[in-house]
Amino acid sequence: MTTQTQIPVVVNGACGKMGREVVKAVSKAEDLILVGAVDKNPTVQGEDIGEVIGCGPLEVPVLSDLEATLVMAQSQGLAVMVDFTHPDTVYEAVRSAIAYGVRPVVGTTGLSNQQIRELAEFADKASTGCLIIPNFSIGVVLMQQAALQAAQYFDHVEIIELHHNQKADAPSGTAVQTAQMLTELGKPYNVSQVNETESMPGARGSVTEDGIRIHSVRLPGLIAHQEVIFGASGQIYTLRHDTSDRASFMPGVLLCIRRVMPLKSLIYGMDKIL
Known part of the structure; x- marks a missing residue:
């Protein structure tokens, strides 16, 4: 009772x-x-x-x-x-x-x-x-907030999410949410410098409507991990969150x-x- x-x-x-x-x-x-x-x-x-x-x-x-x-x-x-x-x-x-x-x-x-x-x-x-809730980790929320700050200064960004190989969906909800949050800033990302082609379909990952690439990795030994990688001339800024225990x-x-x-x-x- x-x-x-x-x-x-x-x-x-x-x-x-x-x-x-x-x-x-x-x-x-x-x-x-x-x-x-x-x-x-x-x-x-x-x-x-x-x-x-x-x-x-x-x-x-x-x-x-x-x-x-x-x-x-x-x-x-x-x-x-x-x-x-x-x-x-x-x-x-x-x-x-x-x-x-x-x-x-x-x-x-x-x-x-x-x-x-x-x-x-x-x-x-x-x-x-x-x-x-795509992700219950406080650290992920902090990573996403840092990504929003970085996006004010970087125009190129890609997301890599890594999970255990029993996860049924891809990309992860966390990666999708992160991309959505960046999209809500209302700016263009990853303006193409060349006419890209893929000799193997999917080599460049999935892509959101505003050009943010998301790459999914599925391997035993992983739990839940994400990188948000920003690039600009002469520099790379990487935000990463790793989970070692549920x-x-x-x-x-x-x-x-x-x-x-x-x-x-x-x-x-x-x-x-x-």
Whole structure:
């Protein structure tokens, strides 16, 4: 049973790499209480999520029925769903959470701009807060802010993002968001000096409408990394953020769980709530 001072939290994708870290972090936070653990893995259905992830019993079973779990969470007060699932399922999961009055905090990337607009409209109509966060690292937010400062003085920039080889989408949501933030400055980038050709398609990476190149690397041994490289005559300015442990994202996740509670609409990006 929750208390008035505790926020009920459902973790969708609880047995995944990020989901496990969220479960641990939520279970240790005095103002939060884990009330639901949802995962499609058939081998762990009904088992205690704490036992599954190796942190001791939490008395919360792993279930596959997200909607039933959302109904149960909503009955315990204003609740939050943290989603770390898959690009193919995240849209419906977030829409379901909003429909049941549960506030989504979304770490799953791969939502299209159209899907984000539709979710924003739905959240507005429901007066339900929603946070879509491409990256929960405070260091990434600082890197993006530094990139905005550098872009005032550099006209050429490319982004390299590097992730583990089990990441389903490319480019990463962080890279896309970084490019969008640079675009919002309203200046042209990377004005072509030559007529480029690619002897191998994709050699120059993907390119945004305003000319920012994004390159994606997928290798085992990586977690989440990004470089923003600025170039000018006689100089290169490189901003880089590296992640060595998924626990580094947890302060940002816990912050978002708390900050989403009073919201009545969708917000994209952690920089908007810091």
